Amino acid sequence: MKKRFLTSMAFAGVAAFALTACSSDGDGGSADASGDTGGGGGDTIVVGFAQTGSESGWRSANTESMKTAFSEENGFELIFNAADNDTAAQIEAVRGFISQGVDAIVIAPIVEDGWDDVLQEAADANIPVILEDRTVSASDDLYAAWIGLDFEEEGVKAGEWAAEMYGGEATKMVVLEGTTGSAPANDRATGFDSAIEGTMIEKIDSQTGDFTRDGGKSVMEGFIQNYGVDNIDLVYAHNDDMALGAIEAIKAAGAVPGEDIKIISIDAVHDGMQALVDGEINYIVECNPLLGDLVAAAVTAVVNGDSVEPVQYVEDLAFDQAAAEAALPDRKY
Numbered sequence: 001m002k003k004r005f006l007t008s009m010a011f012a013g014v015a016a017f018a019l020t021a022c023s024s025d026g027d028g029g030s031a032d033a034s035g036d037t038g039g040g041g042g043d044t045i046v047v048g049f050a051q052t053g054s055e056s057g058w059r060s061a062n063t064e065s066m067k068t069a070f071s072e073e074n075g076f077e078l079i080f081n082a083a084d085n086d087t088a089a090q091i092e093a094v095r096g097f098i099s100q101g102v103d104a105i106v107i108a109p110i111v112e113d114g115w116d117d118v119l120q121e122a123a124d125a126n127i128p129v130i131l132e133d134r135t136v137s138a139s140d141d142l143y144a145a146w147i148g149l150d151f152e153e154e155g156v157k158a159g160e161w162a163a164e165m166y167g168g169e170a171t172k173m174v175v176l177e178g179t180t181g182s183a184p185a186n187d188r189a190t191g192f193d194s195a196i197e198g199t200m201i202e203k204i205d206s207q208t209g210d211f212t213r214d215g216g217k218s219v220m221e222g223f224i225q226n227y228g229v230d231n232i233d234l235v236y237a238h239n240d241d242m243a244l245g246a247i248e249a250i251k252a253a254g255a256v257p258g259e260d261i262k263i264i265s266i267d268a269v270h271d272g273m274q275a276l277v278d279g280e281i282n283y284i285v286e287c288n289p290l291l292g293d294l295v296a297a298a299v300t301a302v303v304n305g306d307s308v309e310p311v312q313y314v315e316d317l318a319f320d321q322a323a324a325e326a327a328l329p330d331r332k333y
């Protein structure tokens with residue numbers, strides 16, 4: 001049986017998105033994980049999920065949230081691919097889902113650019129695409145919905161706190177950027193820079209640590225070597241993992257993280273929050289990775305022909321040391 005589905009765009013300026021879905025069972029038959037067609041019982045929805053990789057604690061929590069939401073008990077068959085932060089491999093994974101004839105594709109795009117062709121191929125194959133976490137620069141006609149966080153606002157919150165705490169005195173700042181070309185790296189930089197404009201915080205260097213702990217550590221070691229540990233006052237890390245790597249580098253150089261060199265980061269994963277409680281990080285803006293249920297609901301709606309909100313922002317909190325102490329015992333990730 002073939003299902004028709006229609007995504008009615010609830011936000012102005014977004015075109016209606018109408019496609020014919022593959023059936024997930026019965027006579028039409030859709031691809032299963034092995035690429036065979038016609039398998040599975042009931043109304044199982046076959047979903048290909050192209051994850052970025054496993055670069056951070058945030059990513060692990062996001063993957064777990066997605067796998068839990070897209071479980072067999074919830075009526076899904078999830079075909080999971082983690083691209084190890086390799087954009088070409090991620091695009092090929094999506095092409096694989098298209099040739100398997102899945103019912104829907106979910107993508108956490110590593111970078112913003114380069115998605116036009118493969119998204120058009122999915123549309124031509126009548127397979128709806130939902131984006132989670134990161135955004136793309138391709139036309140929003142090419143995907144049914146995006147569910148994620150306001151990365152620019154995260155940067156603004158981090159920058160406003162920095163401006164308030166350190167903006168009144170000469171402060172030399174280095175930045176540990178996320179993956180080059182990714183939406184969070186782009187938007188967190190824009191948001192932070194706008195918030196510290198006109199203050200006495202001076203950005204003396206900014207390099208990518210690729211959202212990894214090792215990357216943060218080695219980039220911070222380079223900064224310390226180039227500028228000297230005494231000439232860096234503040235680190236803005238685009239995620240907790242890079243901040244945790246920077247902490248190792250600062251300690252190895254004989255300085256005290258959180259005191260000699262202040263640290264602001266984004267994510268609020270468990271290890272980052274513990275470092276904040278321990279005084280080694282000074283402020284963290286949350287980036288909530290628990291998107292699985294919202295994404296699964298959107299996929300179900302699209303496949304069943306129900307309307308779906310095309311843009312769904314999830315709220316983020318922010319923590320200083322006292323707030324982290326209060327929140328840590330109940331954190332889910």
Ligand code: AHR
Nearest residue numbers: 055056058184211239287
């Ligand atoms: O896209 C969200 C970002 O990706 C998280 O902040 C980071 O930790 C992850 O790798």
